[in-house]
Amino acid sequence: MPQQDNAAVDLTAAQAAKAVKRSVSILDDKKKPTGKTKEVPVAEDEVLSWAKRGDRIVVVTTDGQKLEGGL
Helix, strand or coil, X not given: CCCCCCHHHHCCHHHHXXXXXXXXXXXXXXXXXXXXXXXXXXXXXXXXXXXXXXXXXXXXXXXXXXXXXXX
16 A cells, blocks of 8 residues: 655644735724735634645635645
């Protein structure tokens, strides 16, 4: 029987969340977008699913966003 790569199975939701960042708009004092963005971490409870693709990790969040990051 061929041996499978279990690296993706060993990756936890917390590790997957830590590997990706979400881009969000920076708001001014009047809560209007400034045209700039910042990277914010993804919380573990936001991770719906994840997959390891080589040295990259793809995370799908509970609100449907698909985020990618490096390991």
